[in-house]
Amino acid sequence: MTPVTGEPALSARLEIRFYDLLEELGASGHRPDKMITPGRLPRWCRRSLFYFLGYIARAEGRVSPADISFAEALMKSLTLTPRQRKRAIEQFRLGKETENPSSLRGLGVRTIAGLRPSPALHMLFCLAHAAQLHGRPGKARKHRCEDAVDLIGLPLRLLQEILDSYSRKVWQSRAELQPLPDSYEQACKLLGVSTREKFEKTKQAYRRRVSECHPDKLDRDLGEADLAVAKERLLRYQKAWELVKRRHARR
Numbered sequence: 001m002t003p004v005t006g007e008p009a010l011s012a013r014l015e016i017r018f019y020d021l022l023e024e025l026g027a028s029g030h031r032p033d034k035m036i037t038p039g040r041l042p043r044w045c046r047r048s049l050f051y052f053l054g055y056i057a058r059a060e061g062r063v064s065p066a067d068i069s070f071a072e073a074l075m076k077s078l079t080l081t082p083r084q085r086k087r088a089i090e091q092f093r094l095g096k097e098t099e100n101p102s103s104l105r106g107l108g109v110r111t112i113a114g115l116r117p118s119p120a121l122h123m124l125f126c127l128a129h130a131a132q133l134h135g136r137p138g139k140a141r142k143h144r145c146e147d148a149v150d151l152i153g154l155p156l157r158l159l160q161e162i163l164d165s166y167s168r169k170v171w172q173s174r175a176e177l178q179p180l181p182d183s184y185e186q187a188c189k190l191l192g193v194s195t196r197e198k199f200e201k202t203k204q205a206y207r208r209r210v211s212e213c214h215p216d217k218l219d220r221d222l223g224e225a226d227l228a229v230a231k232e233r234l235l236r237y238q239k240a241w242e243l244v245k246r247r248h249a250r251r
Contacts, residue, residue: 010155014117018158021121022165030170032125033073041078045119048106049074049126050088052148054095056130059141063096066133069228074126076223101151110153120152128162134232135178136167180239184247187240199248206244209237 010018021035028034041049050071057067071092075085095101113120131137131145142163149159181187188195191205211217213230 011114011117014114014121017117018121018161021125022161025125025162025165026169030129030166032122032129033070033077035125036074036077036122038078040118041122042119043084044108045123046078046084046088047091048109048152049123050091051095051105052101052123052127052151053130054092055098055101055148056095056127056141056144057092058096059144060138064134066228066232067130069224070130070133072224101147103151106148106151106153110151113153120154121158123152124149124154124158125162128159128166131159132163132166132170137163178236180236181243184243187243190236190240191244199244202244206237206241210234213237 024035025032053067053071053074054063057063057071071088075088078084080088109120109123127145127148131141134141137145145159146156149156178190181190185195188197188202191202191209193202193205197205213233215227215230215234
Protein backbone atom coordinates (compact mmCIF):
# COMPACT_ATOMS: atom_id res chain seq x y z
CA MET A 1 0.00 0.00 0.00
CA THR A 2 1.46 3.35 -1.05
CA PRO A 3 1.47 5.94 1.76
CA VAL A 4 -0.55 9.10 1.24
CA THR A 5 1.67 12.18 1.01
CA GLY A 6 2.30 13.55 4.47
CA GLU A 7 1.48 10.30 6.28
CA PRO A 8 4.24 8.06 7.61
CA ALA A 9 4.63 4.49 6.42
CA LEU A 10 2.83 1.86 8.49
CA SER A 11 4.77 -0.29 10.88
CA ALA A 12 4.97 -3.94 9.85
CA ARG A 13 2.89 -4.97 12.87
CA LEU A 14 0.14 -2.45 12.14
CA GLU A 15 0.01 -3.28 8.44
CA ILE A 16 -0.19 -7.05 8.96
CA ARG A 17 -2.89 -6.73 11.59
CA PHE A 18 -4.91 -4.29 9.49
CA TYR A 19 -5.05 -6.58 6.46
CA ASP A 20 -5.89 -9.57 8.64
CA LEU A 21 -8.86 -7.64 10.01
CA LEU A 22 -9.87 -6.37 6.57
CA GLU A 23 -10.08 -9.98 5.41
CA GLU A 24 -12.05 -10.87 8.52
CA LEU A 25 -14.46 -8.00 7.82
CA GLY A 26 -15.29 -9.52 4.45
CA ALA A 27 -15.76 -12.96 6.00
CA SER A 28 -18.18 -11.50 8.55
CA GLY A 29 -20.38 -9.97 5.87
CA HIS A 30 -18.96 -6.52 6.61
CA ARG A 31 -20.41 -6.59 10.12
CA PRO A 32 -17.75 -5.39 12.60
CA ASP A 33 -20.11 -6.06 15.51
CA LYS A 34 -19.63 -9.75 14.68
CA MET A 35 -15.84 -9.31 14.88
CA ILE A 36 -15.83 -7.59 18.26
CA THR A 37 -15.42 -9.48 21.54
CA PRO A 38 -14.66 -8.17 25.06
CA GLY A 39 -11.07 -9.37 24.74
CA ARG A 40 -10.54 -7.58 21.44
CA LEU A 41 -11.76 -4.24 22.74
CA PRO A 42 -10.51 -3.62 26.30
CA ARG A 43 -12.58 -1.55 28.72
CA TRP A 44 -10.29 1.46 28.43
CA CYS A 45 -11.19 1.75 24.71
CA ARG A 46 -14.94 1.69 25.11
CA ARG A 47 -15.46 5.23 26.34
CA SER A 48 -13.78 6.61 23.24
CA LEU A 49 -15.57 4.20 20.90
CA PHE A 50 -19.09 5.09 22.01
CA TYR A 51 -18.25 8.78 22.26
CA PHE A 52 -17.05 8.83 18.64
CA LEU A 53 -20.02 6.76 17.51
CA GLY A 54 -22.30 9.46 18.93
CA TYR A 55 -20.21 12.17 17.30
CA ILE A 56 -20.47 10.50 13.88
CA ALA A 57 -24.17 9.71 14.31
CA ARG A 58 -25.07 13.40 14.69
CA ALA A 59 -23.17 14.46 11.55
CA GLU A 60 -26.32 15.28 9.57
CA GLY A 61 -28.12 16.76 12.57
CA ARG A 62 -30.29 13.74 13.40
CA VAL A 63 -29.34 10.40 14.90
CA SER A 64 -30.94 7.64 12.84
CA PRO A 65 -32.37 4.31 14.06
CA ALA A 66 -29.52 2.59 12.19
CA ASP A 67 -26.95 4.50 14.31
CA ILE A 68 -28.67 3.49 17.53
CA SER A 69 -29.07 -0.12 16.40
CA PHE A 70 -25.38 -0.39 15.54
CA ALA A 71 -24.38 0.98 18.95
CA GLU A 72 -26.76 -1.52 20.56
CA ALA A 73 -25.27 -4.37 18.53
CA LEU A 74 -21.78 -3.45 19.73
CA MET A 75 -22.94 -3.33 23.36
CA LYS A 76 -24.37 -6.80 22.92
CA SER A 77 -21.19 -8.14 21.30
CA LEU A 78 -19.14 -6.68 24.14
CA THR A 79 -21.51 -8.31 26.67
CA LEU A 80 -21.75 -5.09 28.65
CA THR A 81 -23.26 -5.24 32.12
CA PRO A 82 -26.20 -2.89 32.86
CA ARG A 83 -23.78 -0.48 34.51
CA GLN A 84 -21.31 -0.60 31.60
CA ARG A 85 -24.18 -0.18 29.17
CA LYS A 86 -25.33 2.93 31.00
CA ARG A 87 -21.82 4.39 30.72
CA ALA A 88 -21.65 3.57 27.01
CA ILE A 89 -24.98 5.31 26.42
CA GLU A 90 -23.75 8.36 28.32
CA GLN A 91 -20.62 8.53 26.19
CA PHE A 92 -22.73 8.20 23.03
CA ARG A 93 -24.87 11.10 24.26
CA LEU A 94 -21.80 13.25 24.98
CA GLY A 95 -20.49 12.52 21.50
CA LYS A 96 -23.80 13.60 19.97
CA GLU A 97 -23.62 16.94 21.76
CA THR A 98 -20.11 17.91 20.72
CA GLU A 99 -19.13 19.85 17.62
CA ASN A 100 -15.38 19.71 18.09
CA PRO A 101 -13.90 16.81 20.10
CA SER A 102 -11.06 17.63 22.46
CA SER A 103 -7.58 16.42 21.55
CA LEU A 104 -7.67 14.47 24.83
CA ARG A 105 -10.36 12.21 23.42
CA GLY A 106 -8.84 8.90 22.36
CA LEU A 107 -5.54 9.80 24.01
CA GLY A 108 -5.12 6.41 25.67
CA VAL A 109 -5.79 4.53 22.44
CA ARG A 110 -3.56 6.90 20.48
CA THR A 111 -0.69 6.55 22.93
CA ILE A 112 -0.32 2.79 22.61
CA ALA A 113 -1.54 2.30 19.02
CA GLY A 114 2.03 1.85 17.77
CA LEU A 115 2.90 -0.86 20.29
CA ARG A 116 -0.50 -2.53 20.50
CA PRO A 117 -2.48 -1.73 17.34
CA SER A 118 -5.34 -4.22 17.64
CA PRO A 119 -7.66 -2.19 19.93
CA ALA A 120 -7.28 0.94 17.79
CA LEU A 121 -7.83 -1.06 14.61
CA HIS A 122 -10.98 -2.68 15.94
CA MET A 123 -12.25 0.80 16.80
CA LEU A 124 -11.36 1.93 13.28
CA PHE A 125 -13.49 -0.79 11.70
CA CYS A 126 -16.43 0.11 13.94
CA LEU A 127 -16.10 3.82 13.14
CA ALA A 128 -15.84 3.11 9.40
CA HIS A 129 -19.00 1.04 9.58
CA ALA A 130 -20.79 3.86 11.41
CA ALA A 131 -19.74 6.30 8.70
CA GLN A 132 -21.42 4.24 5.96
CA LEU A 133 -24.58 3.03 7.71
CA HIS A 134 -26.68 4.79 5.06
CA GLY A 135 -24.45 3.85 2.15
CA ARG A 136 -21.69 5.94 0.68
CA PRO A 137 -21.00 8.52 3.42
CA GLY A 138 -21.69 12.18 2.77
CA LYS A 139 -19.08 14.83 3.49
CA ALA A 140 -20.26 15.64 7.02
CA ARG A 141 -20.35 12.02 8.17
CA LYS A 142 -17.05 11.14 6.55
CA HIS A 143 -15.31 14.23 7.98
CA ARG A 144 -16.48 13.36 11.48
CA CYS A 145 -15.24 9.81 11.04
CA GLU A 146 -11.88 11.16 9.87
CA ASP A 147 -11.72 13.36 13.00
CA ALA A 148 -12.28 10.30 15.17
CA VAL A 149 -9.74 8.14 13.33
CA ASP A 150 -7.15 10.90 13.60
CA LEU A 151 -7.78 11.20 17.35
CA ILE A 152 -7.15 7.48 17.91
CA GLY A 153 -3.83 7.83 16.12
CA LEU A 154 -4.39 5.92 12.87
CA PRO A 155 -3.68 7.03 9.28
CA LEU A 156 -6.73 8.19 7.35
CA ARG A 157 -5.77 6.04 4.37
CA LEU A 158 -6.74 2.96 6.40
CA LEU A 159 -10.26 4.37 6.72
CA GLN A 160 -10.40 4.86 2.97
CA GLU A 161 -9.30 1.27 2.36
CA ILE A 162 -12.16 0.02 4.51
CA LEU A 163 -14.68 2.25 2.72
CA ASP A 164 -13.34 1.04 -0.61
CA SER A 165 -14.07 -2.51 0.54
CA TYR A 166 -17.68 -1.54 1.30
CA SER A 167 -17.90 0.12 -2.11
CA ARG A 168 -16.78 -3.03 -3.91
CA LYS A 169 -18.73 -5.60 -1.94
CA VAL A 170 -21.66 -4.01 -0.11
CA TRP A 171 -23.10 -0.74 -1.36
CA GLN A 172 -23.98 -1.97 -4.84
CA SER A 173 -25.71 -5.14 -3.66
CA ARG A 174 -27.72 -4.07 -0.61
CA ALA A 175 -30.93 -2.11 -1.18
CA GLU A 176 -30.84 -0.48 2.26
CA LEU A 177 -27.55 1.22 1.36
CA GLN A 178 -28.83 2.63 -1.91
CA PRO A 179 -30.18 6.20 -1.96
CA LEU A 180 -33.95 6.56 -2.04
CA PRO A 181 -35.02 6.30 -5.71
CA ASP A 182 -36.23 9.54 -7.27
CA SER A 183 -36.97 8.39 -10.83
CA TYR A 184 -38.84 5.58 -12.54
CA GLU A 185 -35.57 4.18 -13.87
CA GLN A 186 -34.02 4.04 -10.39
CA ALA A 187 -37.19 2.45 -9.01
CA CYS A 188 -37.12 -0.32 -11.59
CA LYS A 189 -33.43 -0.97 -10.98
CA LEU A 190 -34.04 -1.25 -7.23
CA LEU A 191 -36.90 -3.71 -7.77
CA GLY A 192 -34.83 -5.71 -10.28
CA VAL A 193 -37.05 -5.25 -13.32
CA SER A 194 -36.74 -3.66 -16.74
CA THR A 195 -38.24 -0.23 -17.36
CA ARG A 196 -40.24 -1.91 -20.15
CA GLU A 197 -41.73 -4.53 -17.84
CA LYS A 198 -45.51 -4.73 -17.64
CA PHE A 199 -47.18 -3.27 -14.57
CA GLU A 200 -48.34 -6.64 -13.19
CA LYS A 201 -44.85 -8.13 -13.48
CA THR A 202 -43.37 -5.14 -11.69
CA LYS A 203 -46.02 -5.49 -9.00
CA GLN A 204 -45.07 -9.12 -8.48
CA ALA A 205 -41.39 -8.16 -8.18
CA TYR A 206 -42.29 -5.50 -5.60
CA ARG A 207 -44.29 -7.99 -3.53
CA ARG A 208 -41.43 -10.49 -3.59
CA ARG A 209 -38.99 -7.84 -2.38
CA VAL A 210 -41.30 -6.69 0.39
CA SER A 211 -41.90 -10.25 1.57
CA GLU A 212 -38.16 -10.54 2.22
CA CYS A 213 -37.98 -7.60 4.61
CA HIS A 214 -41.43 -6.70 5.98
CA PRO A 215 -41.34 -6.79 9.82
CA ASP A 216 -44.50 -8.92 9.92
CA LYS A 217 -42.79 -11.64 7.88
CA LEU A 218 -39.42 -11.68 9.66
CA ASP A 219 -38.21 -13.95 12.43
CA ARG A 220 -39.40 -12.60 15.78
CA ASP A 221 -35.98 -13.33 17.27
CA LEU A 222 -34.24 -11.05 14.75
CA GLY A 223 -31.75 -8.70 16.43
CA GLU A 224 -32.30 -4.95 16.57
CA ALA A 225 -29.53 -4.23 14.06
CA ASP A 226 -30.95 -6.67 11.49
CA LEU A 227 -34.46 -5.31 12.05
CA ALA A 228 -33.26 -1.75 11.40
CA VAL A 229 -31.63 -2.92 8.15
CA ALA A 230 -34.88 -4.57 7.07
CA LYS A 231 -36.84 -1.37 7.74
CA GLU A 232 -34.39 0.70 5.69
CA ARG A 233 -34.71 -1.80 2.83
CA LEU A 234 -38.52 -1.78 3.04
CA LEU A 235 -38.57 2.02 2.93
CA ARG A 236 -36.69 2.01 -0.38
CA TYR A 237 -38.93 -0.64 -1.94
CA GLN A 238 -42.03 1.31 -0.92
CA LYS A 239 -40.65 4.52 -2.39
CA ALA A 240 -39.82 2.66 -5.61
CA TRP A 241 -43.35 1.28 -5.79
CA GLU A 242 -44.85 4.77 -5.37
CA LEU A 243 -42.82 5.94 -8.35
CA VAL A 244 -43.90 2.96 -10.43
CA LYS A 245 -47.60 3.51 -9.63
CA ARG A 246 -47.30 7.19 -10.43
CA ARG A 247 -45.71 6.46 -13.80
CA HIS A 248 -48.36 3.95 -14.82
CA ALA A 249 -51.20 6.16 -13.53
CA ARG A 250 -50.07 8.91 -15.91
CA ARG A 251 -50.21 6.45 -18.78
